[in-house]
Amino acid sequence: LSAARPPLLDRLAGLETEYAIRFRPRQGASRPSNFFLYRRLVAALSKRVLTAEAHGPKQGVFVANGGAVWFEMVRYTGGSGLIEGSTPECRGPRQLLAYQRAQDRLVADAAAQADVPGRLALIKNDRDSQNNIYGAQENYEANVATGWWLLCWRIGLVLLVPLLVTSWLALAALVVLMLLYLLAAGVAYLVLLPWLKPRRRRAVRGALFGGPTDDDEQGVLPEWLDGLLAWLTPVLFWPTAGGLFLLVWGCGFRQARRGLLPHLVSRSILGGSGSLDEQGRFHLADKAGAVNCVVGFSGIFARRPIYGFGHFLNLLLFRTFLRPRDYARMFRPRQRLQLCLGDSNLAEEAEYLRIGTTMLVLDAIEAGCLPGVPRLWRPVQALRAIAADPTLTTQVRAMGGRRFTAIELQRFYHQACRDYVERLARESPDDPRQAEARDVLDRWGRALDDLRQDRQQLVGRVDWVTKEFLLDQAGNGESHESRKKIDLCYHELTAEGYFDRLRAAGQVTSILSTEELDRAMRTPPAGTPATMRGHILREFSAGDGRLVVDWNWVVIGRGKARRVFDLTRAAGRPKADPPRAD
Amino acid sequence: MNAEILLPEVIQDVAAPARPAQAPIDQVVAAIRQDSRIEAGKYLDEVVVPHGGE
Numbered sequence: 001l002s003a004a005r006p007p008l009l010d011r012l013a014g015l016e017t018e019y020a021i022r023f024r025p026r027q028g029a030s031r032p033s034n035f036f037l038y039r040r041l042v043a044a045l046s047k048r049v050l051t052a053e054a055h056g057p058k059q060g061v062f063v064a065n066g067g068a069v070w071f072e073m074v075r076y077t078g079g080s081g082l083i084e085g086s087t088p089e090c091r092g093p094r095q096l097l098a099y100q101r102a103q104d105r106l107v108a109d110a111a112a113q114a115d116v117p118g119r120l121a122l123i124k125n126d127r128d129s130q131n132n133i134y135g136a137q138e139n140y141e142a143n144v145a146t147g148w149w150l151l152c153w154r155i156g157l158v159l160l161v162p163l164l165v166t167s168w169l170a171l172a173a174l175v176v177l178m179l180l181y182l183l184a185a186g187v188a189y190l191v192l193l194p195w196l197k198p199r200r201r202r203a204v205r206g207a208l209f210g211g212p213t214d215d216d217e218q219g220v221l222p223e224w225l226d227g228l229l230a231w232l233t234p235v236l237f238w239p240t241a242g243g244l245f246l247l248v249w250g251c252g253f254r255q256a257r258r259g260l261l262p263h264l265v266s267r268s269i270l271g272g273s274g275s276l277d278e279q280g281r282f283h284l285a286d287k288a289g290a291v292n293c294v295v296g297f298s299g300i301f302a303r304r305p306i307y308g309f310g311h312f313l314n315l316l317l318f319r320t321f322l323r324p325r326d327y328a329r330m331f332r333p334r335q336r337l338q339l340c341l342g343d344s345n346l347a348e349e350a351e352y353l354r355i356g357t358t359m360l361v362l363d364a365i366e367a368g369c370l371p372g373v374p375r376l377w378r379p380v381q382a383l384r385a386i387a388a389d390p391t392l393t394t395q396v397r398a399m400g401g402r403r404f405t406a407i408e409l410q411r412f413y414h415q416a417c418r419d420y421v422e423r424l425a426r427e428s429p430d431d432p433r434q435a436e437a438r439d440v441l442d443r444w445g446r447a448l449d450d451l452r453q454d455r456q457q458l459v460g461r462v463d464w465v466t467k468e469f470l471l472d473q474a475g476n477g478e479s480h481e482s483r484k485k486i487d488l489c490y491h492e493l494t495a496e497g498y499f500d501r502l503r504a505a506g507q508v509t510s511i512l513s514t515e516e517l518d519r520a521m522r523t524p525p526a527g528t529p530a531t532m533r534g535h536i537l538r539e540f541s542a543g544d545g546r547l548v549v550d551w552n553w554v555v556i557g558r559g560k561a562r563r564v565f566d567l568t569r570a571a572g573r574p575k576a577d578p579p580r581a582d
Numbered sequence: 583m584n585a586e587i588l589l590p591e592v593i594q595d596v597a598a599p600a601r602p603a604q605a606p607i608d609q610v611v612a613a614i615r616q617d618s619r620i621e622a623g624k625y626l627d628e629v630v631v632p633h634g635g636e
Contacts, residue, residue, distance in 0.1 A: 132635075478615070479622070484626055486618045
């Protein structure tokens with residue numbers, strides 16, 4: 001092994017989860033907007049843990065453990081909007097699992113305690129009853145490139161600058177057009193006002209300017225303008241998005257993407273959460289059927305990718321514009337690799353395996369210890385075929401003509417990672433991560449054995465097996481609506497949720513202890529950017545001074561008293577004195 | 583990364599936590615079957631995310 005091999009299970013990683021909102025108004029009450037519900041949820045959350053408003057255009061708050069809760073929406077109109085949680089940056093699968101579960105608990109409790117005119121609950125899944133897709137994303141720190149490829153990556157970033165400026169100019173033109181429209185609409189409204197009856201005024205205002213705005217309602221656009229912007233924005237961003245796509249496709253994460261792909265394609269047999277389609281067929285995974293490309297950007301083109309690079313586009317188009325020094329971050333050799341194909345898990349073991357196996361595979365790839373990875377022919381189709389087959393007998397074709405089942409692909413990776421960990425153990429027997437790596441390997445191997453020999457052993461451990469069991473036992477002979485309710489209510493984060501009912505009955509295997517979960521709700525993980533973020537938030541959020549919190553930096557105070565903390569650098573220097581409010 | 587700093591967070595008790603008292607699985611399944619029949623259509627309508635997410 002090379003001396004520069006990465007430490008075992010030590011990369012930064014984080015999870016993003018979009019929770020669907022389920023709301024049932026009280027008798028006689030109307031349904032408020034999702035943004036109203038988000039605001040009330042955050043108010044309830046802030047009574048339990050310290051929070052601070054997040055920097056940037058997206059509505060959100062950071063919480064004391066270093067994670068964040070957001071209001072996520074794709075469109076401004078049409079009732080769009082979800083609650084999104086982001087775990088703090090963690091190291092190691094068990095730690096990340098603890099923070100994901102802490103986040104689930106915090107937002108679920110806040111939903112239950114929110115002051116709303118009805119019953120608010122969150123659904124942690126990836127597909128609603130009308131096949132709209134949302135859900136989970138995983139982020140792993142990885143080498144964007146090495147050697148000559150890293151040089152190519154950096155040259156490409158420089159070459160992107162003219163395209164970036166073009167997109168900024170187009171964006172500025174759009175803003176000017178919007179302002180001109182608002183001016184013209186304002187004049188038209190004032191001219192029409194004397195002829196409008198009072199009850200018509202609200203409708204005209206809505207058509208011209210969108211909905212009303214107050215503390216709990218988000219200002220929205222007229223629906224026609226929202227639709228126009230949704231169409232126009234990708235067109236304006238195309239030059240930068242196209243250039244970045246070529247750069248990522250050609251140079252970005254080549255080694256990791258190629259080595260990981262068959263693992264990700266077959267991973268749904270462990271991490272899939274199960275789903276019923278409109279014809280009543282059962283699939284292993286919620287999201288896999290919607291994936292339509294290997295590399296893409298959410299919202300611009302190639303919307304449902306396996307590897308998502310929308311965060312690079314966001315960094316280039318917006319963050320660089322607001323804070324030019326953020327552009328320099330893209331030149332670093334270690335970057336965020338985002339996976340968009342995973343499901344939201346309720347079962348701890350499934351989530352632990354989804355994260356842990358992926359981290360181990362990445363470790364082996366970066367150490368150069370993963371030889372002979374099969375190259376799949378048409379990986380997106382392979383992903384869908386595997387996810388659509390609960391018998392696990394589907395074979396997918398690799399280059400050269402060989403065919404593999406999902407279990408065989410997973411066996412290949414399991415064996416390769418076991419060899420890698422054993423080799424490390426001989427070289428560094430005192431590595432504290434060995435125990436965790438072996439735990440992942442043991443659970444991984446047992447799960448693959450059980451899938452082949454006795455699937456019922458995985459009820460309460462793997463989501464799709466648990467849901468399939470419930471559909472067979474509780475949904476057998478029932479209507480499609482009842483079976484679909486089982487599919488969705490399995491994911492509801494309340495005591496009435498079906499997975500929680502199984503948990504309460506002791507039919508679910510847990511990995512985390514209560515103490516780990518409690519600690520993860522209150523304190524940030526050690527040795528990551530979240531450590532300093534959480535510390536500063538605890539020290540300063542209750543004060544009167546200005547506090548601006550972001551993933552990469554925190555600003556405290558104004559004027560000469562202004563102090564900026566670079567959290568990414570602080571994470572590399574854990575012995576630095578943390579700032580104090582006094 | 584300074585491994586010493588990670589130790590307190592990384593080395594954890596990996597023993598499985600105690601399971602709650604077990605209720606018969608048949609009982610839970612029967613309750614879920616019963617619940618799944620109640621206002622199923624209304625439930626599905628309540629879980630709709632127009633335009634989806636990322």
